[in-house]
Amino acid sequence: MSSFAPTEQRLDVTLGKYREFPRQPAVLVRLVKHLYKQIHDEANAILRPYGLNHPEYNILMMMYGTPDNAMNPSQLSDAAGEKSANVTRLTNQLCDKGLIARTASEDDRRKVTLTLTDEGTALIESFLPGISMLLLQQTGNLTTDEQGQLEKLLKKMLEGFPA
Amino acid sequence: MSSFAPTEQRLDVTLGKYREFPRQPAVLVRLVKHLYKQIHDEANAILRPYGLNHPEYNILMMMYGTPDNAMNPSQLSDAAGEKSANVTRLTNQLCDKGLIARTASEDDRRKVTLTLTDEGTALIESFLPGISMLLLQQTGNLTTDEQGQLEKLLKKMLEGFPA
DNA sequence: AGTATATAGTTCATAACTGAATTATCAATA
């Protein structure tokens, strides 16, 4: 019995009770949730020895993935998929840990610039091998072709949500 | 520019900095996270007038999707994809709201039985039309065939995680 | 039968997340 079977059985019974129930969409939504939870938990576990949790890691990686290791909170919010209040909280924590620095922006006084410190960059580079292996493992059940298809379908589904 | 483009650009730059970075798996994981967040936020918004949030709704729907509207917390934990401590917390809240009842199990003294009340069932049936429409809308960008493919691929990916 | 191990669910303290309000700043409009 797969880990999704209990959920799917509940959806089947629901369809029996309420004939208009959109079973297929519900299955998809539930699969996304289950997957997210697994991904999140595994990431938290592997990042713990580095003194980080999954959302903090996500923030750091988004910053690392810029030419100059710098972003402002709104950009981070979009790229990391976190709400602005949470970006503030997470970046406060990363600042406290000395992994990023916060400075005022010169061209727009409303803006803040967040920059990876050398310590932050070093930490990222220290966990990248482990995280890379985890990512490969998490998707290892899919062939390269299947991964490409999945990417295409997930993007298409995501495009249906308001930006 | 799609809502995923900022994220994807960051992953592209990351690959430039760290050549072993598994970009494709990282894209998939990020897509799942973004999707989950959108689904979660939209569900919370539509359920708010019913005095429920997304995780509470998930619990209720799993119970509704049983022949006798009853489950124990471990079954719920599996089916709803919530940790046991959270199942306790969520079901306490649903009990307080009069939507479920908690009784001791007869065959196993360690077990608890959680059952939908009439009020709980009525509430579910009152939001089912709205939720159904939301589910259809959330997956509306995909054809029926694509939805089937996506289900298959998500299940395959999920099967790669420890149960 | 007695002991060791596993299970079910809860508690509790801590950490994480959120929505609404806020202030300063920028951009658009009249």
Added chain:
DNA sequence: TATTGATAATTCAGTTATGAACTATATACT
């Protein structure tokens, strides 16, 4: 130029989620 509307980020109080510990109970082993 003055006013209006939008944006950026933060604060704050309340809500949600979690890991570890715990107790009672069931199961497995000796």
